[in-house]
Amino acid sequence: MKTLPYIGALCLSLFASSVYSATFTFTAIPDENESQLRTRFDKVAVYLEKELGVEVKYVPVKSYSAAVTAFRNNQVQLAWFGGLSGVQARRLVPGSEAIAQGYEDQFFKSYFIAHHSTGLEPSANFPALKGQTFTFGSKDSTSGRLMPQFFIERNLGKKPEEVFKRVGFSGDHSRTITQVQAGVYQVGAVNYKVWETALADGKIDTTKVKVIWESPVYPDYQWTVRAGVDAGFGAGFKAKLTAALLNMKDADLLASFPRQSFVSAENSDYEPIENVAKTIGMLD
Template sequence: MRYLLLGAFLMAAQPVGAQTLYFSAIPDDDESRLVERFSAVATYLSETLEVDVQYVPVKSYAAAVTAFANDQIQLGWFGGLSGVQARIAVPDSHAIAQGAEDETFVTYFIANTATGLAASEAFPDIAGRSFTFGAETSTSGRLMPEFWIREETGQAPDALFSTVGFSGDHGQTLRLVASGAYEVGALNYSVYDTAVSEGAPEAEATTIIWQTPPYPDYNWTIRGDVDARFGEGFADRVQAALIGMDDPALLETFPRSAFIAADDALYQPIVDTARALDLID
């Protein structure tokens, strides 16, 4: 029922004169974690910016980009690729912040322990295995792992693996590999590390077999017209609020040690890779 109501909400863009800042985030983890994290962010931003701020959950990466493009949200927590897509869709929008860890993000390739595959510095021999990515437009769950699969093997995933799937999010990738539904998968390192730290049984049933070289990833992107709506300098105030977020408990939910300034130029490697894979024009 909630998503039906949300769908109705997203049918119409907010009027330009609205005094509520709406934001969303790519659904890269379990819904309960996302609601906990971003409800707290909304409270923090409301108090810091002295405007009403509301978090709007969405069901897919594409829905987050569409909501941004349609002015149903004015601020988004995107992955590297979805942030690029959002900024292409809305001229004059900008990346304004990223996690300190997002400068050098990595993807883990994990395998079900029953495969006997072990950690390796060299790209593992996983030809003929069943493999799952995360969401189709996920930077850490699809874009960069596919890039490195092609780079290291010279083959497309469909040619290299016996079966290729898209789980939809990183938590589901971990569950599918742990269950044996897929032998190998690629996911966001922070989701896996959190599962390990929490003693999740899915982490015990899987092992990291390889990690990608680092790349830029998650970012806060804001529409370029927020100053006209909320007042001159509002985008800068949002950036300062995000960078000033220092509550350890709140940061841990991401998990990030801090947020730092970002700009569009940092994500040029993502643009180049996405174009090479024909994921953007």
């Protein structure tokens, strides 16, 4: 019978309620170059710690859905989300707010890229894609899946599986470029910044793959803070945090995201993304 108290304690600990930890935690997934993730974002944590006066910790995650889950479960109170994941997170935790976005995120866009064998040429008009094979990026990417699928459906009036001979999900922007360049898929949709960086680094063979269409602009990545941080970390915490993010000027820190600067944002900026997600059936 000696074990009984221990079992009791174990059960109690199972149902202990969540308390705000004194540590402020955040997560971020950059849209390119995930190498040295922790080392890079630990520097951001140090910056925030200095500005906010509380202990700040970076939690590495692997996917947008993991970031959304961590946000929902209060394992992180702040996250650098993509357009779609931000909308998902704010719907799951009412009262959460988008407080800042990258300068570039005010007018983000996707590129459609094509293998040379398709004979498709750059054009301002939506390309003739019927019967091609096509790859998106990862399933939950705003620039690699959500917006491209929306533009396809709006311009061609059909679901991607009806337009294309084969539809794939490469899982990542860099991989989309690799696959279209090798001809695994004939056409693909990719985040414009990832393309520009890879091009500048000489990683793209432009005789094999080129941009054939630029999408209209839409809002993308943003910092979202969880509801109730003022109660957990003191009055005015959210305002202080917002100011700290907007005042981040160190090029080394900004390069981790990678953005030239942060500008202010609010939830309503992302209504277009939410509507698009509903239109293509990714949100109820």
